[in-house]
Amino acid sequence: MDQLSDIAQHLLRFSPDALIVVDAGGRIRFANRTVTDLFGYAPEQLLDKPLETLIPERLRGKHVSHLTAYLNKPGNREMGARIADLFARRADGSEFAAGIRLAPFKIGSNLFVAAAIRDNTERQQINEALIAAREEADRANRAKSRFLATASHDLRQPIQTIRLLNAAMLKISRPDLRELLQQQERAIEGMTRMLNALLDISRLESGAIEPQVVDVPLADTLHQLTTEFESVAQARGIRLRIEPAALVVSTDRNLFYQLLQNLVGNALKYTDQGEVKVSCVPGSSALTITVSDTGIGIPADKLDRIFDEYYQVDTQGAKRMGVGLGLAIVKEVARLLGFSVSINSRVGEGTQAVVSIPNQYLTLVQAAEDSTASAEPAGGATRRSRVLLVEDNDGVRLATELFLRFEGFHVESAPSAAEAETLFAKFQRGDVIVADYHLDGRNTGLELLTRLRQRLGYDAPGVVLSGDLPSVLRSLRTPVPNCRFLSKPVDTSALLDAIDELSAPAQSDAQRSGLARS
Ligand code: ADP
Numbered sequence: 001m002d003q004l005s006d007i008a009q010h011l012l013r014f015s016p017d018a019l020i021v022v023d024a025g026g027r028i029r030f031a032n033r034t035v036t037d038l039f040g041y042a043p044e045q046l047l048d049k050p051l052e053t054l055i056p057e058r059l060r061g062k063h064v065s066h067l068t069a070y071l072n073k074p075g076n077r078e079m080g081a082r083i084a085d086l087f088a089r090r091a092d093g094s095e096f097a098a099g100i101r102l103a104p105f106k107i108g109s110n111l112f113v114a115a116a117i118r119d120n121t122e123r124q125q126i127n128e129a130l131i132a133a134r135e136e137a138d139r140a141n142r143a144k145s146r147f148l149a150t151a152s153h154d155l156r157q158p159i160q161t162i163r164l165l166n167a168a169m170l171k172i173s174r175p176d177l178r179e180l181l182q183q184q185e186r187a188i189e190g191m192t193r194m195l196n197a198l199l200d201i202s203r204l205e206s207g208a209i210e211p212q213v214v215d216v217p218l219a220d221t222l223h224q225l226t227t228e229f230e231s232v233a234q235a236r237g238i239r240l241r242i243e244p245a246a247l248v249v250s251t252d253r254n255l256f257y258q259l260l261q262n263l264v265g266n267a268l269k270y271t272d273q274g275e276v277k278v279s280c281v282p283g284s285s286a287l288t289i290t291v292s293d294t295g296i297g298i299p300a301d302k303l304d305r306i307f308d309e310y311y312q313v314d315t316q317g318a319k320r321m322g323v324g325l326g327l328a329i330v331k332e333v334a335r336l337l338g339f340s341v342s343i344n345s346r347v348g349e350g351t352q353a354v355v356s357i358p359n360q361y362l363t364l365v366q367a368a369e370d371s372t373a374s375a376e377p378a379g380g381a382t383r384r385s386r387v388l389l390v391e392d393n394d395g396v397r398l399a400t401e402l403f404l405r406f407e408g409f410h411v412e413s414a415p416s417a418a419e420a421e422t423l424f425a426k427f428q429r430g431d432v433i434v435a436d437y438h439l440d441g442r443n444t445g446l447e448l449l450t451r452l453r454q455r456l457g458y459d460a461p462g463v464v465l466s467g468d469l470p471s472v473l474r475s476l477r478t479p480v481p482n483c484r485f486l487s488k489p490v491d492t493s494a495l496l497d498a499i500d501e502l503s504a505p506a507q508s509d510a511q512r513s514g515l516a517r518s
Helices: 002-014 034-039 057-072 121-154 156-172 175-205 218-236 253-269 300-305 326-337 394-406 417-424 445-456 469-475 492-503
Strands: 018-023 028-031 087-089 095-107 110-119 213-217 238-242 247-252 274-282 286-293 340-346 350-358 362-364 386-390 410-414 432-436 462-466 483-487
Touching: 018 034, 034 087, 034 110, 057 110, 095 121, 121 156, 121 175, 156 175, 156 394, 156 492, 175 326, 213 218, 213 253, 218 238, 218 247, 218 253, 218 274, 247 253, 247 326, 253 274, 253 286, 253 326, 253 350, 253 469, 300 340, 326 340, 386 394, 386 417, 394 410, 394 432, 410 417, 417 445, 432 445, 432 492, 445 462, 462 469, 462 492, 469 483, 483 492
Parallel strands: 238 274, 386 410, 386 432, 432 462, 462 483
Antiparallel strands: 018 028, 018 110, 087 095, 095 110, 213 247, 247 362, 274 286, 286 350, 340 350
16 A cells, blocks of 8 residues: 555656646645656745746736636646647746646545646647648649649640641541541540640639539530430440439539539440439438449449549559549539539449439429520531631631631631621621630620620621630620530530531521520
8 A cells, every 4th residue: 555655656756747736726736846847846836836837928818717717617638629829838937838638636625626737849840840741732732733724724725726637637638548637536535635624623623613603404404414425325335314303403504514524424434335324313401413324333442542633443454535533523523512422333233423412402493494405406507608717826717717618618717806807897697706715805705796796786696715614604694695605625526516506597596595515
């Protein structure tokens, strides 16, 4: 027993923490030897002194209110666990970052609090170094995103030129050269896809995208998916089943589409036979949109990495298109829109991507009106109309002119907004305007088109091209009738479809609606 009490005495004296006991009045009633190492006071010097003796003057006011609050509700706890600036004062007036644990106890009816105090200077320095390293990494990451956004954006013009020239050469070249050009076309398409993904992820990451929330009929989005992927599925011999849903989602139209577009695109990419299905099931707290496929599946040990940037599962040498950014984009977009996304999969059986949209973003609609009919291209129209082209990049303008001429159009062009006014003076019914959106600091292609329309008194057909289509679409307050919006580098067949559709003689100018298509 005596031995035990000796041990207790030694422990108290030489504990690695400074130990102090204060009474309910905040006076020090005990201090062990370690206090001398930490504070520079002999234990006897502290007896009956107020606890404030050990607290820097600048913090004493705060300390009194903390102590009163603690004594009202005492308990074992770390003091100021969430306060970064917990400091103690040494006898010589210097300060150190302190870690303090408190434990209350009673002798008879008297309340005491034991405090174990240690010097946290090193820990705090490590913390500060970690915070600084984290901030540095965040800064570097933002700089990388900005660089990627700028680089991928600036690369769009030259790729646009190459793409158009390639399409023009395909038109005129000898049959033996055609196969080479077709291969080149596929490479250009791959490069365009890669650039678009890089631009999307860097914009999302740099915080440059703010969702523009509007009411989006789910039926429209599903129809758009069908339009985009039907032919891809057909070409791959896969059944694409998109089930209807009569709901309206309050969300950003383009980001929402981009999210589903990536999931359906992946499902088709990683499926060689069977079916890709999109189904929507309302639930008590959320709508679940499931994109399921009967494809190759994802190994269980890879599932937690597939949302990482640039991560791709090794598909045993199978040639896959993509850069490993699709799901990183899906994750970022879902975060921005307030949705959640998860993926279940079994190797050899298939994959289900599940998007959960909380009910707060949903409203039910009556049997959906067919608001999507106008998205179908007219197709098959004769391409003989005249195109008035406004493009300030010389390479892109020449390539577009060449390409359209080979496709049978009569083309006249202007390299600037000022010259476009002269060009537009020649406008006749049946002509189609094709204009770059970003022309100079003062005019956009859309503004030129609008001015022409005001002068003519009717909605002359127009195609507006932009390297930053999502921002352009977001800036539109109302749909622009009889006008198509296309992304740069432009998909050559989408450009032809748009011109054909706008110049189709079957419809009057007033009848055509202006659904924006990317
Ligand atoms: P990628 O551009 O390679 O398609 P993603 O970020 O979209 O990149 O996807 C990451 C990886 O997850 C892909 O490389 C692929 O291995 C796997 N993956 C994604 N979706 C599917 C799917 N539906 N079926 C099988 N594997 C998939």
